[in-house]
Every structure is written in C-alpha cells, then in structure tokens.
Amino acid sequence: MAESSTTTKIRRKEDASLLSGRGRYADDLPVPVGTLYAHVVRSPHAHADIVRIDARRALAHDGVWAVLTGEDVRKLSDPFLAAVKTPVQQWSLAVERVRYVGEPAALVVAESRYVAEDAAELVEIEYAPLPAVIDPVAACAKSAPLLHPQAGTNEVSVREFRYGDTAAAFARADRRIAMTTTFPRLSFTPIECYVVVARHNAAGGSYDVTANFQGPFSMHPVMARALRVKGPKLRLRIPPDSGGSFGIKLSVFPYIVLMALAARVTGRPVKWVEDRIEHLVAASSGPNRVTQIEAALTNDGCVLALRLDQLEDYGAFLRAPMPGPLYRMQGAVTGAYDIAHVDVINRVVLTNKMPASLIRGFGGPQLYLALERLMQRIAVELDLDPLEVIRRNLIAGEKFPYRAAAGALYDSGDYARAVEIATGDGRLDELKRRRAAARAQGRRYGIGFAAIVEPAMSNMGYLSTLMSKEAREKAGPKSGAVSMATVNIDPLGAVTVTADVTVQGQSHETVLAQIVAKALGLRPDDVEVVLEMDTAKDQWSIAAGTYSSRFASGTAVAAHMAAVQMREKLKAIAAKQLNVLPADVELSGGKIRSRSNPDNALPFGRVAATSHWSPGLLPESMAPALSETAAWTPQELEPPSRDDRINTSLTYGFVFDMCGVEIDPVSYQVRVDRYVSMHDAGRILNVTIAGGQIRGSFAQGVAAALYEEFAYNEEGAFLTGTFADYLVPTVSEIPEVEILHYESPSPLTPLGAKGLAEGNCMSTPACIANAIADALGVADVTLPATPRRIHALLERAGATGKR
Amino acid sequence: MKPRPFDYVRPDTVEEVLALLAEHGDEARILAGGQSLIPMLNLRLIEAAVLIDISRLAELDTIRSDGGALEVGAAVTQNKLMAWPDLARDFALLAAGLPFVGHFQTRNKGTVCGSIAHADPSSELPLLLAMYAGEVVLRSQRGTRAVPAEDFHKDMLTTAREADELVVTVRFPHPSDRRVAFREIARRHGDFAIIAVAAAAGANGAVTLGVGGMAGRPMTRAIAARDAASAADAIGQWAEELEGYDDLHASAAMRRDMLRKLAANVVAEVAQ
Amino acid sequence: MRAVKGDQKTRIALTLNGRKLAAEAEPRLLLSDFLRHGLGATGTHVGCEHGVCGACTVLIDGVAVRSCLTLAVQAEGREVRTVESLAAPDGALNPLQAAFRDHHALQCGFCTPGILMSFTDFLARNPQPSEAQIREVLSGHLCRCTGYANIVEAIKEVASSSHAPRSEG
C-alpha cells in the first residue's frame, strides 16, 4: 500500500453492529450457568493496618458464597512480579495493610451483585490508621511515613543519566533558565468499566478468564505466575468489542487474578463488573510528575544543554510494566529540539494514592509540559518571540534520520516546514490580531505553542534502561517489538484476518481489511477481521495488545506482510492453473489472472478452493494450507547501549500546536478561542480515522489541561469519586480543532505510517498552559487550570478586579 | 453501585399517598423524577424503607394558571413546564432559569416540585421560587398548608416539610416585574451551578436579586439600583454578609467575587 | 395501588421495542439491569449509574430518560424503546444511525446507543433544531473517544435533511 488513501472516505466495518445495539462487549456476553457475582470491599483509609476482618455476618447473609481476604489471597497465590526489583509485595487484595483509599480489602461473592453489595456492608474490618503521605516531594523526605517499611524508602528507584557533556555546556552558556512543572493525576476513564468472568477447572488445575484486558500481554506471565500456574493454564479471552481503554484497561489484571481465585474458592464461575465509583477511586491513573528542568542557553535563545530531574509518583505500588511512562520517552527526552547534551535524573516515588499505570500519552504529556513550558519561559526571559525560540532549536530537516542525544533515532521529518505550514495555513497572524484586539479591550488573551515528537511502537527493551548496565548484562538483552497477523482463506475464497491487537475503538478492523484487501485484489468488504483474542489459540507475543500506538507501525505492517505472503502463494498456485509464470500473475478485482493476457483469469475463490480440495495440484514443495502468518520486528529497536542510550520507539512523528485562549473575567474559566494542530504522522493510512483519533486525543488533552484531576486532600481522602466531581468534558467544553497534515513517510515501516493517536494528549496540555501563561503574564501555571486555580493566581496578583 | 432493598408502592390517588406517608413517616421517601433520589440510593448514601412512586399520578401532573399564580403539580416534569406555551410570556424568569436545570434527559423525568423538595443549595428551581416569592403547598392527613418559599427552604437539603407531608404543588405568583435576567456559572454545561444569580426589576425601578450557591439555601435581596455604583456597593456588602463557602470547585472568596460580578451584570441587564 | 415488598420478586411486564415481555425483578432492580440481564437487550449500556454519562438512555413512552435512574418496576406497563429497535429488521440502518456511520461519529461505540436514543426523542419533537440545541442535548452524554465533533456533524446532517426519524422509527 504505497499511496495514501487520504481522499477515500470509508465506512467502518464495525459500525453497523455497534449502531444497532449488536456489539459484543464484555458485559454483554453470555455467562455460564451458575455464575456468581463479586463485589469488592474497599479501604476507606489512605493508610492503615488491617487489625482484623470479621466476615461472619456477611457469610451468614442469604445468597452469599464466600468472602475472600488478604489471607486467602496469600495462601492461594503469589505476589505480582514487578518491573523494578524492590522488597515491595503486592497482591490482588490488601495483605495486612491498606495503602490508598479504595484499595481492595476483601471480596464478597454472592448470587447477585445486589446481594454481594448488601453483604459487603456486613464485612467488619478493623483498621488502625497510619499517617499518610500524598505529596510526592514530601514522600521523599526522610521523615515521611513509609508505605513499605521493608523498602526503607518511598523513593524506590533513582537513576542518573548523562548524555553528552552537559556540565561543559552549562559552563560555557550565556544564561541558564530553570523552572518546575507538575503534571496532575488523571485518567481518561473509558465509559465501559472493567469486566472479568473467571472460571476454574479444579481437575485440570487451570483457569479460563474473559476480561476486557487490552495488553500488553507481557502481563500474561505476571498473572499466571501470581496464580501459580504455567502460562497455558491461564486461558485469557478478550471480547470482540471494548468500550474504550486509553491504556486504562491494562490495570484490570489484579482483578483477573482475584476473580480467578474467587472461582477457585467457590467452585463456580465468578463475574465482576466494576462500577464507576470503583473505577474512579481505584482503577488506574496516569502518574503525576514533578519536573525540575533547566536549560543552558546562548543569549539568542539556542539551547545548548538540558538538565531534567523527573520525580514520578506511582501511588501505592509500582505495578508492572511501571515505571514505563518515566522511561518511554527516555531516548526522545530532548523532544523536537537539536540539543546535544542532556542530563536526566529519573526518580520513582510511592505515595498513598491509587497505583498509576498505562494511559494514553504515556509519559509524553509529563515530559512536554516541562519542555514546552521551559521554551515559553526562555522566550519571556530573553524577551524573544516564543515561536522564534522554538524555530531556532528545532532539528533541521537535513539532519534526518537524526540520532537524538539520549538515543532515539528520529526516522524522518521536516519540522521547520511543518511549523511554517501550520502558522501559515493555521493563520497565526489572525491569532495575533485577535490577541491584540482583546488586549486593547482589557481582556486576558494569550497565545501558546507546543512542538513535540510523538513516538510510536515501543521498544520492549526501553524499561531495562532503568537497570544499571551491569544488571542489564546479567539479565540479558531486551529489545524489539514483535507484531503478528494471520491471513486465512476458506474453501470458498473468504478471507479472514486475525492479529495481535485488542479492540477498543480505533477502527483496527477497518484498516486491516483495507490493507489485506488491497494486497489480494479484493474489496474491504470481502475481508472478515476477527480480533477477539484467545491466548490459548491465537498468535501472540508479550508485545501484543493495543498501546503505545503500535498498530499503524506494527500490526498493520504484519498484516500487510501476511497478505503479501498469501498473494505470492496464490500467484504460484494460479500460475500452474493459468499456464503462465508466477511473475505474470496478478490479483485484481476479485480475479487472479495473467498480467499479459487478462482474459486468462480465474475467480479468486476457485484458486483458493484448489488448496483446500486438491492439495495434490499445488506446486511442488508448497505447504498446502491457505494460512499465512507474518511476524515483524524492526531492526532499529536495539537494546540500550552501554552508555544508556536507547531508541525507545520505532517511529517518531511530529506535532505542532498553537492556540489562543481567553480567561473569562467572571467565571475564571479558560476558553479556547482557536486551536490549530499540525500532525506529521508519516503516511496517513486513512484520513477519516486519523481525524477521529486526533480529535479524540485532543479532547483528552483539553480535559487534562482544564478539567480532569484526581484530587486528594492532605490526609489522602479522595475528592473526585463521581462523575459530578471528576469532570469529564461534554460537547460544550470541547473547542473546535483545526487539523493540518504534513506527510513525511517513515522509511522504517513498509507502509510509511507512524503513530498519531497520542500526540494531542502530549501537546495540548502544554500548548494551553503556554497560552494561559501568556494571557496572565505568569510563570507558574498549574494544570488542570481550573477556575479555582486561575482565581487564586489572579488574587495573588491582586488582579481579580472589583468591577 | 446497587441500591439497598426497599419496598415499593405506587398509589393510585393522593389520598393513598398521604395514608402511606402517615404510616411510614420518615422511613418513606417520595419518588418523583428520581433524578436525585435514585443516584443517592445507588450510591447507598441514604436509607429508605419504602419508596412511594408519585410519578404516574395524573392528578399531580397538572399545570394551572389562574389570575393569581402558576400552580405546578408534583408530577410535572421540568421539561413539561418548559414546554408550557405561555411560560416565556408570563413567567419570563422561570423560562430563563429552567434550561439550566441539568440536561434535556434529566429534565424529561426530574420534576419541578422534586427539585424544590430536594433543596440543593445551588439548584435553580428553589432560587426561582424564592425570586417569585412563591409558596410550597404541603398536604398530609392532618391538612393542607402553604409555606412561603423563604420559610420552606431552611438549609442544605433541609426544608420545612414534615415527614408525613407531600409537596402537592408549588405556586409561582404572577410577577409584576417588567424585566428579568438569569445567569449562572457551572464547571460544565448542565452541572449544578457554582453560583446562579437572578434579577427582576419592578415598574418602580426596584430590583430584586437572588443567588443560589452562596449559602445553604437561595437568598434574595432588594437592591436600590439608582446607579451602577450604588448597586455595586449594595451587592458588595451583600456578598460579604453571605460569605459563601469552599468546595472542590470554588473557594468562598471566589464565590463572593463571582456574585459581585454576575449580580452587577444582571442588575445592568434589567435596569436598561 | 401497586405494592411490592423489598425482598419480593414480582413479574414485571412491559413492551420492549414493540414486543410484550416480562421477567421477575425485585423493586430495587434498576431498569438498565432489567433490560440488559433480565430481558437480554444488551444494546443499552451502563457507564456510571448516577445519571451523568448518558450511556443508558432509553425511551419510555417516547421520552428519553436514564434507565439507571429508573426502577424496572416503574417501567411496568410502559413502552420502552432501545437502540435495538432503530434499524430495520433486515439490518438497514435508519437515517440517524447511517449518519453516525458516515461521519465516523463513533469509535468504541459504547456511548452511542444512549446518544441515538436521546436524539430519537429530541428530533421527533424538534425535527429542525439549531446546532446550539443539538449541542445542548448532546451535553447530556459523555463520550471519551470522539471529541464529539463528528457526532455533532452527524446529527446536523439528519436534522437538516427532510427525513428526521419519527418516534416510530
């Protein structure tokens, strides 16, 4: 698929069912007869010792089958493996101590969810409250309460990295500019919550679980180990439809183990459907991060070197595959800028909050808030145009492929050109006029920019950067990222595709059908895509799943390769029947024919039938089945080098945003007046779907900038436990976004595509923060920039104004 | 998030409702639109032994307007009142404030009386009732009484209703005001207001201001709006008296500040 | 007077998408649970159970309401319509559904059934609404995937064409 399909508006294969109420989401699937329902009893305390659990009254309640506690879990399972070796143990239920509000402390299993909730109120848990620590900086203090005393510290991982000669660059710099940014806690809560249905077969010692887990499947061994079984004894099935994930549905894994144990204890299938209250308080969150960043500069705003100290707060436990967000951007820590020297300190801290994990953007929003706020500050302090500061530091077009200081290999791009188009077609001059006009009337209006690099398809080895090189050498190299897809053809010529992704609304079915149909000379409608996953029967690797934008540059490639393999096979089969050479065969319009004599043709289905019915007629030495699997791993994803350089991802797209915001003088709400987003995501596979992904991540970026935050008070009480307090924006709060594209195809992926679904989660919070800083003339903008925070900022400046 | 068990009764007449209320007292809850009650039940925030469903009672599903007042029965939904043909002409302030009550979908079920009985301090309808100096008509087996709005709303989620009483109607007297205005600030469209402000100017130029979200109940005050400066002074003083309160979305100082600005805006709007 | 004890299961009969159906339920059973697990109509989704997300929106006697804030017993004897009723028996999408498909107005599709039901009611009452009115009604729904823009476009198209869906669909 060489050319782009930017002009074709296609209909998604998945839509007709979803629009008719015929989706098959996790909670829609039939459950086995005799299924029981579970409800989780959760900690009301941020930090407390569990003194005693008395479940007698709950067990005496009609319809109750079992109550599980940490003691049961400790007997029947092992702690979860973690990516960082620490003496911290975590289980699917709290053992001896609770460490955040909402932490599962017991599980009630009953004949219905209603009854399970009734009985949960009868489970008596005596707690001895302990002091809690919520603030990540405070948690690093010597005097801070320890979450895991056996670890001896809350700061469970600290690594320092030096790329280039940062000290020398700082020594020769004209200026240094430093700032601190904090990225908030939030989650792009999908509308569908977690669902798990678990069965246990005592005779076979095996578990069979259906859950709306979304990968990465590197978690499968973690779950199997916790359940004390070999991998094949934990069969995990992912339903065909999913009500959104955005990374969040990775963190259903502790519940998969918990429900599996409940099924084992009760001898019955156990189903659990998480409710919204549980989801908000305990499902998962993106990590909050405090970044101290400092630039060494020339007087004209060129950044010679950077220092970053990134303190990332993972809540009460460091769950695998954490601290991913802290390392996912490691190779690209210098963003879109040509900066040769950078020192990085990565610190992981634990606090009494829900565990943080995978979330769309995955480390990008945190990094770019610091980097892009710094670029804006440089402009203010040096009295330069902020866009000029960005321009002066962007990587020049002729430097691609570009090896970034920390190891990322930026595959392609022309950032300056993209910025030029964005400011031109996006009408920066008009934005400036609007600002001038507003300011002339005394209104608070500001313009912000953000230039970011969007990585896609993670190197599975990037997390090993957090180990010392000695430890890495001992553990053996980790790298790569396998993608797999299979194309099958049935005796009538019907084509099906399976692949190692889970469904969550990104139109994978449609795009895979498009890719495979094209290779086989068919229409997308001729291709069935089956993406429900079954670890017992499907092809998968630890990289499987839907995360880190691995679809376009990974799975889509594997599907293309499998389809091409299939095409070559069909050509060979047909060549024999058409009496021509394979090189003369082409697949087109549902026919397989001679290129030189198109009338010499066979219907696609006939050729397929040959392989099924008459394997004897196949060319010699050809394997008979019409089933082609391709697995792909790009060579560029190498393990970390000895000096800690790491190519964290395969492709690197570019996003440039600019916006104008106005601060409402009465409501203190930030109103986005205009927003322009320029994307270079390499070759666009499908423009409609690309637009949908960009708008979706833009809305989430706006949410992070202005609305959504998991708020805790100092004692650790959770303040945003319903959708009335945790503010997911409605249509009224999401501004329009003007989307522009510039295509520099990736030379590293056969389709030339890069990722594009995370960019605005990374760029938009920074861009809006910069615009607010410009509007208010302040340095310190805390996100989300809620009216309460804006009011407090203006109050401090004595600028609320009593009209 | 499933409710605790409760008995359910759907009476056919108001008399039956009153008998049930007399029997169960505060063990019972009236179920009107359920848009506030059922979330609280689902969250297990409140107890209810018996739910008395009045949503289908035709005798309560009436909107009447005589010369004196608009009478809205307890089964009348917020959307039904919004669609009442003469609303914008005769009750302009109600027409201006109702669209701020939740969403189209919640107004399809939520009732006017239910919102007033529920008495959330930042709800629009209690504020609107106060602005009209309306009344709440309460019935029990002991009899019927009409309680003025200012006596009915006592504090957050607290009213003058006795446990055996049903709010049968609320009455909005025909206004004599010539100009009205309604504004509110909420975090998201359709959310409960941080503060909501209403103004009505009578023929003699006197302006009545009302605010929700500053205290445990809606507050009103007559303002002499001779000129913008004196109005601003009066509003400023009022804001200080009311103090406001802190919650996740706004501090008390911010509420006072919003009141000063919003009230000045609505006073200017009605003073033209 | 209809009275049901809290621990008593009672037979609740209603019309679902034109078909008379019944199942047993306690008074506290939410209509959303009754439709999905009692009557097997899983097209209606549940996203919050406190009235904010709108995923569970259905029509009762033609009016769009939150089924998570309605007790099953309250729907007794009523006409309930859900997303399953919108397409023709042969699967052909109605104009509103087709517009959602053509404008890529859904990604995961979890929020979609509720939105379709809200607008089935709203467009029947207001066949030619303004964009502001469309946005106002849509604000009663949360969607995490789309950023809403394409949903507004889809509804605008239906609203401006002559064939706004009637409540019979």
Ligand SMILES: Cc1cc2nc3c(=O)[nH]c(=O)nc-3n(C[C@@H](O)[C@H](O)[C@H](O)COP(=O)(O)OP(=O)(O)OC[C@H]3O[C@@H](n4cnc5c(N)ncnc54)[C@H](O)[C@@H]3O)c2cc1C
């Ligand atoms: C998403 C969402 C957003 C909302 N936004 C707003 C908003 O912006 N502004 C706003 O004001 N409201 C808002 N609400 C609440 C509003 O929709 C409710 O309609 C209203 O608060 C209660 O009316 P109801 O008829 O639903 O009463 P119910 O929920 O049935 O009852 C509420 C309380 O009042 C009692 N009660 C009801 N009727 C009577 C009566 N006749 N006599 C005695 N007691 C009675 C009940 O027993 C119960 O305690 C929102 C609700 C939701 C779900």
Ligand code: FES
């Ligand atoms: S589930 Fe009913 S509104 Fe969210």
Ligand code: FES
């Ligand atoms: S399409 Fe996924 S929530 Fe709306």
